[in-house]
Amino acid sequence: MSRYVLIVQRALTPLWYHLYTLWLFVFSDFKTIVVPSTIFGITNAWAASKYDPQLPGGLPSPHTTGESLKSIGRALAVLSWLLINLIPFAINNQQGQRAIAEDGLNKPWRPFPRARTSHEWGMRVMIILYIFAPIYSLAFAGGVRHSAALIWLGMWYNNWGGADKNPVIRNIINGLGYTCFASGAMEVALGGSLLPLHPLGLPGQWLLVIIGIISSTVQLQDMSDQAGDAKRGRRTVPLVWGDTAARWTIVVPMFCWGVWCPIFWAVSPFWFTVSMALASLVALRTLAVRSVQGDKQTFRLWNCWIAVVYMLPLFSKAEPLQGSLSSHVAQEKWT
Numbered sequence: 001m002s003r004y005v006l007i008v009q010r011a012l013t014p015l016w017y018h019l020y021t022l023w024l025f026v027f028s029d030f031k032t033i034v035v036p037s038t039i040f041g042i043t044n045a046w047a048a049s050k051y052d053p054q055l056p057g058g059l060p061s062p063h064t065t066g067e068s069l070k071s072i073g074r075a076l077a078v079l080s081w082l083l084i085n086l087i088p089f090a091i092n093n094q095q096g097q098r099a100i101a102e103d104g105l106n107k108p109w110r111p112f113p114r115a116r117t118s119h120e121w122g123m124r125v126m127i128i129l130y131i132f133a134p135i136y137s138l139a140f141a142g143g144v145r146h147s148a149a150l151i152w153l154g155m156w157y158n159n160w161g162g163a164d165k166n167p168v169i170r171n172i173i174n175g176l177g178y179t180c181f182a183s184g185a186m187e188v189a190l191g192g193s194l195l196p197l198h199p200l201g202l203p204g205q206w207l208l209v210i211i212g213i214i215s216s217t218v219q220l221q222d223m224s225d226q227a228g229d230a231k232r233g234r235r236t237v238p239l240v241w242g243d244t245a246a247r248w249t250i251v252v253p254m255f256c257w258g259v260w261c262p263i264f265w266a267v268s269p270f271w272f273t274v275s276m277a278l279a280s281l282v283a284l285r286t287l288a289v290r291s292v293q294g295d296k297q298t299f300r301l302w303n304c305w306i307a308v309v310y311m312l313p314l315f316s317k318a319e320p321l322q323g324s325l326s327s328h329v330a331q332e333k334w335t
Helices: 002-046 064-093 095-106 121-140 144-158 167-190 201-215 227-230 237-241 243-265 267-290 292-315 319-335
Strands: none
Touching: 002 064, 002 292, 064 095, 064 144, 064 167, 095 227, 121 144, 144 167, 144 267, 144 292, 167 237, 201 243, 201 292, 227 237, 237 243, 243 267, 243 292, 267 292, 292 319
Protein backbone atom coordinates (compact mmCIF):
# COMPACT_ATOMS: atom_id res chain seq x y z
CA MET A 1 0.00 0.00 0.00
CA SER A 2 2.81 2.39 0.91
CA ARG A 3 4.29 1.87 -2.54
CA TYR A 4 1.10 3.10 -4.23
CA VAL A 5 0.89 6.05 -1.84
CA LEU A 6 4.45 6.96 -2.77
CA ILE A 7 3.63 6.76 -6.48
CA VAL A 8 0.60 9.03 -6.02
CA GLN A 9 2.65 11.49 -3.97
CA ARG A 10 5.34 11.61 -6.64
CA ALA A 11 2.70 12.26 -9.29
CA LEU A 12 0.88 14.94 -7.29
CA THR A 13 3.94 16.86 -6.08
CA PRO A 14 4.85 18.42 -9.46
CA LEU A 15 1.16 19.00 -10.22
CA TRP A 16 0.72 20.88 -6.95
CA TYR A 17 3.92 22.81 -7.62
CA HIS A 18 2.70 24.04 -11.02
CA LEU A 19 -0.82 24.82 -9.75
CA TYR A 20 0.67 26.92 -6.97
CA THR A 21 2.86 28.67 -9.54
CA LEU A 22 -0.24 29.58 -11.56
CA TRP A 23 -1.88 30.82 -8.35
CA LEU A 24 1.09 33.13 -7.70
CA PHE A 25 0.76 34.58 -11.20
CA VAL A 26 -2.85 35.70 -10.55
CA PHE A 27 -2.89 36.14 -6.76
CA SER A 28 -2.84 39.95 -6.84
CA ASP A 29 -5.58 39.97 -9.50
CA PHE A 30 -8.08 37.98 -7.45
CA LYS A 31 -9.32 41.05 -5.58
CA THR A 32 -9.35 43.22 -8.71
CA ILE A 33 -10.55 40.88 -11.47
CA VAL A 34 -11.66 37.43 -10.36
CA VAL A 35 -13.89 38.17 -7.37
CA PRO A 36 -15.55 41.36 -8.71
CA SER A 37 -16.08 39.87 -12.18
CA THR A 38 -17.61 36.69 -10.72
CA ILE A 39 -19.94 38.86 -8.65
CA PHE A 40 -20.84 40.90 -11.75
CA GLY A 41 -21.44 37.82 -13.87
CA ILE A 42 -23.71 35.98 -11.45
CA THR A 43 -25.66 38.91 -9.98
CA ASN A 44 -26.25 40.55 -13.36
CA ALA A 45 -27.37 37.20 -14.79
CA TRP A 46 -29.86 36.95 -11.91
CA ALA A 47 -30.95 40.50 -12.72
CA ALA A 48 -31.30 39.94 -16.48
CA SER A 49 -34.99 40.85 -16.34
CA LYS A 50 -34.01 44.31 -15.02
CA TYR A 51 -32.31 44.95 -18.35
CA ASP A 52 -35.38 43.79 -20.28
CA PRO A 53 -38.42 41.94 -18.82
CA GLN A 54 -38.88 40.15 -22.15
CA LEU A 55 -35.33 38.88 -22.28
CA PRO A 56 -35.17 35.06 -22.21
CA GLY A 57 -32.44 33.02 -20.59
CA GLY A 58 -31.84 34.84 -17.33
CA LEU A 59 -30.21 32.82 -14.56
CA PRO A 60 -32.90 31.92 -11.97
CA SER A 61 -32.30 33.28 -8.48
CA PRO A 62 -31.39 30.46 -6.05
CA HIS A 63 -34.77 30.03 -4.35
CA THR A 64 -34.90 26.24 -4.76
CA THR A 65 -32.32 23.47 -4.58
CA GLY A 66 -32.34 23.03 -8.34
CA GLU A 67 -31.90 26.74 -8.97
CA SER A 68 -29.12 26.90 -6.37
CA LEU A 69 -27.27 24.03 -8.03
CA LYS A 70 -27.61 25.72 -11.42
CA SER A 71 -26.22 28.97 -10.00
CA ILE A 72 -23.31 27.12 -8.38
CA GLY A 73 -22.56 25.35 -11.65
CA ARG A 74 -22.63 28.62 -13.56
CA ALA A 75 -20.47 30.30 -10.91
CA LEU A 76 -17.85 27.56 -11.36
CA ALA A 77 -18.04 27.98 -15.14
CA VAL A 78 -17.59 31.74 -14.71
CA LEU A 79 -14.63 31.27 -12.36
CA SER A 80 -12.98 28.85 -14.78
CA TRP A 81 -13.54 31.23 -17.72
CA LEU A 82 -12.01 34.11 -15.79
CA LEU A 83 -8.91 32.13 -14.80
CA ILE A 84 -8.40 30.69 -18.29
CA ASN A 85 -8.42 34.24 -19.69
CA LEU A 86 -6.55 35.90 -16.82
CA ILE A 87 -3.60 33.52 -16.41
CA PRO A 88 -2.08 34.10 -19.89
CA PHE A 89 -2.52 37.87 -19.50
CA ALA A 90 -0.77 37.75 -16.11
CA ILE A 91 2.11 35.66 -17.45
CA ASN A 92 2.58 38.05 -20.38
CA ASN A 93 2.46 41.03 -18.01
CA GLN A 94 5.11 39.59 -15.68
CA GLN A 95 7.74 38.39 -18.14
CA GLY A 96 10.71 40.40 -19.38
CA GLN A 97 13.57 42.02 -17.51
CA ARG A 98 11.79 45.31 -16.76
CA ALA A 99 8.73 43.49 -15.42
CA ILE A 100 10.90 41.29 -13.21
CA ALA A 101 12.78 44.34 -11.91
CA GLU A 102 9.48 46.04 -11.04
CA ASP A 103 8.08 42.94 -9.34
CA GLY A 104 11.34 42.57 -7.43
CA LEU A 105 10.37 45.81 -5.66
CA ASN A 106 6.57 45.63 -5.54
CA LYS A 107 5.72 41.90 -5.65
CA PRO A 108 8.84 39.79 -5.01
CA TRP A 109 6.75 36.68 -4.34
CA ARG A 110 5.74 36.33 -8.01
CA PRO A 111 7.14 33.31 -9.91
CA PHE A 112 9.65 35.06 -12.18
CA PRO A 113 11.40 37.22 -9.52
CA ARG A 114 11.63 34.12 -7.32
CA ALA A 115 13.01 32.06 -10.23
CA ARG A 116 10.28 29.56 -9.43
CA THR A 117 9.70 28.75 -13.10
CA SER A 118 11.28 29.40 -16.49
CA HIS A 119 10.17 31.86 -19.15
CA GLU A 120 9.84 28.97 -21.58
CA TRP A 121 7.34 27.21 -19.30
CA GLY A 122 5.41 30.45 -18.88
CA MET A 123 5.28 31.03 -22.64
CA ARG A 124 3.99 27.51 -23.27
CA VAL A 125 1.22 27.92 -20.70
CA MET A 126 0.32 31.36 -22.08
CA ILE A 127 0.00 30.13 -25.67
CA ILE A 128 -1.97 27.02 -24.69
CA LEU A 129 -4.47 29.03 -22.64
CA TYR A 130 -4.82 31.73 -25.30
CA ILE A 131 -5.79 28.97 -27.75
CA PHE A 132 -8.03 27.19 -25.25
CA ALA A 133 -9.91 30.29 -24.02
CA PRO A 134 -12.14 30.76 -27.13
CA ILE A 135 -12.79 27.01 -27.24
CA TYR A 136 -13.97 27.03 -23.62
CA SER A 137 -16.12 30.09 -24.39
CA LEU A 138 -17.79 28.29 -27.29
CA ALA A 139 -18.49 25.30 -25.06
CA PHE A 140 -20.36 27.49 -22.57
CA ALA A 141 -22.02 29.66 -25.25
CA GLY A 142 -20.62 32.89 -23.89
CA GLY A 143 -17.57 35.11 -23.76
CA VAL A 144 -16.07 34.27 -27.16
CA ARG A 145 -15.77 37.90 -28.29
CA HIS A 146 -14.53 38.86 -24.86
CA SER A 147 -11.76 36.26 -24.98
CA ALA A 148 -10.66 37.55 -28.38
CA ALA A 149 -10.79 41.16 -27.15
CA LEU A 150 -8.77 40.28 -24.03
CA ILE A 151 -6.04 38.69 -26.15
CA TRP A 152 -5.80 41.87 -28.24
CA LEU A 153 -5.96 44.18 -25.21
CA GLY A 154 -3.35 42.07 -23.44
CA MET A 155 -0.96 42.37 -26.38
CA TRP A 156 -1.57 46.13 -26.56
CA TYR A 157 -1.05 46.54 -22.82
CA ASN A 158 1.97 44.27 -22.37
CA ASN A 159 3.74 44.08 -25.73
CA TRP A 160 2.93 47.28 -27.64
CA GLY A 161 3.54 49.83 -24.90
CA GLY A 162 -0.06 50.43 -23.87
CA ALA A 163 0.77 50.16 -20.17
CA ASP A 164 3.96 52.22 -20.31
CA LYS A 165 3.84 55.19 -22.69
CA ASN A 166 0.72 57.20 -21.86
CA PRO A 167 -1.24 57.18 -18.57
CA VAL A 168 -4.55 58.00 -20.26
CA ILE A 169 -4.19 55.14 -22.76
CA ARG A 170 -3.16 52.87 -19.89
CA ASN A 171 -6.35 53.72 -17.98
CA ILE A 172 -8.57 53.26 -21.04
CA ILE A 173 -7.09 49.81 -21.72
CA ASN A 174 -7.73 48.94 -18.08
CA GLY A 175 -11.32 50.14 -18.40
CA LEU A 176 -11.90 48.04 -21.51
CA GLY A 177 -10.16 45.01 -19.99
CA TYR A 178 -12.08 45.10 -16.70
CA THR A 179 -15.34 45.44 -18.64
CA CYS A 180 -14.47 42.53 -20.94
CA PHE A 181 -13.82 40.32 -17.93
CA ALA A 182 -17.07 41.39 -16.23
CA SER A 183 -19.37 41.22 -19.26
CA GLY A 184 -17.76 37.99 -20.46
CA ALA A 185 -18.44 36.49 -17.04
CA MET A 186 -22.07 37.58 -17.38
CA GLU A 187 -22.40 35.89 -20.78
CA VAL A 188 -20.99 32.65 -19.38
CA ALA A 189 -23.41 32.88 -16.44
CA LEU A 190 -26.31 33.40 -18.84
CA GLY A 191 -25.15 30.70 -21.22
CA GLY A 192 -25.59 33.09 -24.12
CA SER A 193 -25.09 36.63 -25.33
CA LEU A 194 -27.09 39.56 -23.98
CA LEU A 195 -25.70 42.46 -25.98
CA PRO A 196 -26.52 41.37 -29.57
CA LEU A 197 -30.23 41.47 -28.72
CA HIS A 198 -30.06 45.03 -27.40
CA PRO A 199 -26.72 46.56 -28.44
CA LEU A 200 -27.82 50.14 -27.66
CA GLY A 201 -30.10 49.30 -24.76
CA LEU A 202 -29.56 49.22 -21.04
CA PRO A 203 -26.83 46.50 -21.08
CA GLY A 204 -24.69 48.57 -23.42
CA GLN A 205 -25.29 51.74 -21.42
CA TRP A 206 -24.34 50.00 -18.17
CA LEU A 207 -21.13 48.63 -19.66
CA LEU A 208 -20.21 52.13 -20.85
CA VAL A 209 -20.69 53.31 -17.26
CA ILE A 210 -18.37 50.52 -16.05
CA ILE A 211 -15.74 51.53 -18.61
CA GLY A 212 -16.03 55.13 -17.39
CA ILE A 213 -15.70 54.14 -13.73
CA ILE A 214 -12.60 52.02 -14.24
CA SER A 215 -10.89 54.36 -16.71
CA SER A 216 -11.30 57.38 -14.42
CA THR A 217 -10.36 55.79 -11.06
CA VAL A 218 -8.15 52.73 -11.68
CA GLN A 219 -5.00 54.85 -11.29
CA LEU A 220 -5.51 54.27 -7.57
CA GLN A 221 -3.69 50.95 -8.05
CA ASP A 222 -0.63 52.88 -9.26
CA MET A 223 -0.31 55.01 -6.12
CA SER A 224 1.41 52.25 -4.13
CA ASP A 225 3.50 51.02 -7.09
CA GLN A 226 5.35 54.24 -7.90
CA ALA A 227 8.83 52.93 -7.04
CA GLY A 228 8.47 49.81 -9.17
CA ASP A 229 6.77 51.65 -12.05
CA ALA A 230 9.55 54.25 -12.08
CA LYS A 231 12.16 51.47 -12.22
CA ARG A 232 10.29 49.90 -15.13
CA GLY A 233 9.99 53.24 -16.95
CA ARG A 234 6.20 53.32 -16.90
CA ARG A 235 4.39 56.64 -17.33
CA THR A 236 1.56 56.26 -14.84
CA VAL A 237 -0.69 59.08 -13.61
CA PRO A 238 1.19 59.72 -10.31
CA LEU A 239 4.59 59.63 -12.04
CA VAL A 240 3.56 61.95 -14.89
CA TRP A 241 1.20 64.37 -13.13
CA GLY A 242 2.60 64.16 -9.61
CA ASP A 243 1.33 62.43 -6.48
CA THR A 244 -1.05 65.15 -5.27
CA ALA A 245 -2.60 65.85 -8.67
CA ALA A 246 -3.05 62.11 -9.23
CA ARG A 247 -4.94 61.80 -5.95
CA TRP A 248 -7.36 64.53 -6.98
CA THR A 249 -7.98 62.75 -10.31
CA ILE A 250 -9.27 59.85 -8.19
CA VAL A 251 -11.21 61.83 -5.58
CA VAL A 252 -13.47 63.83 -7.93
CA PRO A 253 -14.70 60.89 -10.05
CA MET A 254 -15.18 58.72 -6.95
CA PHE A 255 -17.69 61.19 -5.53
CA CYS A 256 -19.43 61.52 -8.92
CA TRP A 257 -19.70 57.77 -9.59
CA GLY A 258 -20.69 57.07 -5.98
CA VAL A 259 -23.81 59.18 -6.56
CA TRP A 260 -24.51 58.45 -10.23
CA CYS A 261 -24.42 54.63 -10.21
CA PRO A 262 -27.23 54.12 -7.65
CA ILE A 263 -29.26 56.83 -9.40
CA PHE A 264 -28.72 55.04 -12.72
CA TRP A 265 -30.29 51.87 -11.31
CA ALA A 266 -32.91 53.54 -9.09
CA VAL A 267 -31.92 51.50 -6.05
CA SER A 268 -33.24 51.92 -2.51
CA PRO A 269 -31.85 54.58 -0.13
CA PHE A 270 -29.92 51.82 1.65
CA TRP A 271 -27.87 50.86 -1.41
CA PHE A 272 -27.46 54.52 -2.36
CA THR A 273 -25.97 55.08 1.10
CA VAL A 274 -23.68 52.04 0.82
CA SER A 275 -22.34 53.15 -2.56
CA MET A 276 -21.86 56.74 -1.47
CA ALA A 277 -20.29 55.79 1.87
CA LEU A 278 -17.73 53.44 0.30
CA ALA A 279 -16.93 55.89 -2.51
CA SER A 280 -16.47 58.70 0.03
CA LEU A 281 -14.26 56.52 2.21
CA VAL A 282 -12.03 55.68 -0.75
CA ALA A 283 -11.87 59.34 -1.81
CA LEU A 284 -11.05 60.65 1.67
CA ARG A 285 -8.43 57.96 2.33
CA THR A 286 -6.82 58.73 -1.03
CA LEU A 287 -6.18 62.28 0.16
CA ALA A 288 -5.47 61.60 3.82
CA VAL A 289 -3.50 58.32 3.87
CA ARG A 290 -0.39 58.72 1.76
CA SER A 291 1.82 55.69 2.27
CA VAL A 292 2.50 52.50 0.35
CA GLN A 293 0.58 50.33 2.82
CA GLY A 294 -2.15 52.95 3.17
CA ASP A 295 -2.63 53.16 -0.60
CA LYS A 296 -2.79 49.36 -0.84
CA GLN A 297 -5.53 49.29 1.80
CA THR A 298 -7.41 52.09 0.03
CA PHE A 299 -7.23 50.10 -3.21
CA ARG A 300 -8.75 47.10 -1.42
CA LEU A 301 -11.64 49.33 -0.34
CA TRP A 302 -11.97 50.53 -3.94
CA ASN A 303 -12.40 46.91 -5.00
CA CYS A 304 -15.11 46.47 -2.36
CA TRP A 305 -16.90 49.51 -3.78
CA ILE A 306 -16.56 48.14 -7.32
CA ALA A 307 -18.16 44.88 -6.17
CA VAL A 308 -21.10 46.84 -4.70
CA VAL A 309 -21.48 48.84 -7.92
CA TYR A 310 -21.44 45.62 -9.95
CA MET A 311 -24.36 44.28 -7.87
CA LEU A 312 -26.61 47.35 -8.18
CA PRO A 313 -28.78 45.97 -11.03
CA LEU A 314 -29.89 43.18 -8.69
CA PHE A 315 -31.23 45.73 -6.21
CA SER A 316 -33.00 47.99 -8.70
CA LYS A 317 -36.50 48.73 -7.34
CA ALA A 318 -37.91 50.67 -10.28
CA GLU A 319 -37.28 51.28 -13.96
CA PRO A 320 -33.65 52.40 -14.17
CA LEU A 321 -33.07 56.05 -15.03
CA GLN A 322 -31.45 55.37 -18.39
CA GLY A 323 -34.11 52.84 -19.33
CA SER A 324 -36.79 55.36 -18.40
CA LEU A 325 -35.13 58.06 -20.49
CA SER A 326 -34.77 55.70 -23.46
CA SER A 327 -38.44 54.68 -23.22
CA HIS A 328 -39.51 58.33 -23.01
CA VAL A 329 -37.47 59.23 -26.09
CA ALA A 330 -38.93 56.27 -27.99
CA GLN A 331 -42.49 57.29 -27.05
CA GLU A 332 -41.87 60.90 -28.12
CA LYS A 333 -40.53 59.66 -31.44
CA TRP A 334 -43.72 57.78 -32.26
CA THR A 335 -46.21 60.41 -31.04
